[in-house]
Amino acid sequence: MTDGFSITPIHIIPVTKNGERKLIEVKITDKMLLAGRKKATEMGLLHNSILRGGGSIAGFLGEQIVLDVMGGKWDNSYDYDIVLGDGRKVEVKTKQTSAVPLPHYSCSISNFNTRQKCDIYAFTRVLKDFSKGWFLGYMPKQEYFDKSKFMKKGDFDPDNGYEVRADCYNLYIEDLRNVQDASDDMLSTSAGLMSSL
16 A cells, blocks of 8 residues: 555666666655655654754655555554565665765664664655655665664765764665565565566
8 A cells, every 4th residue: 555646657777887786766746745745744853853854755755765666554653664565664764865876875874763673774865856766775674784884973974975964874875785686575566666677
């Protein structure tokens, strides 16, 4: 179930120079934007939000992107956002952007959120004008923390020129798992990705 919005057309584009990893581009529809605004209003200011609530609409759009790609049920809680058909719980992490994400851009999990009771993290980027977004990849929770790099607030990451806004665990987009390689039992047959492969 996608909470009233339709599956949107998706476009798969390379994210590494050799084309092994791919981003999935999703056009954000008016229905998605309305649903995102409605959820942001209902939710209010999120505790420990790195952007102090400023990214709520983008966050809910990111969740809808993950629903389009992976399927599942939108079931927001503090611990997770989506429940997949096989019962695994997905926490979606979204960043706003002004350009197509590059392989060396970081995905982040705030140090405040390490105890969330999810099985998988999924990562998205959404354009600041909310016209489109990208599904970047996913990773099981423990694997993410095993592979990520801890960064303290104020640290500077020379690989991407990013100054860290809050203590967090970072991993490059190119190091995420590729959803195209996910097992069929993980992805819903109603997910947009399944119809485009």
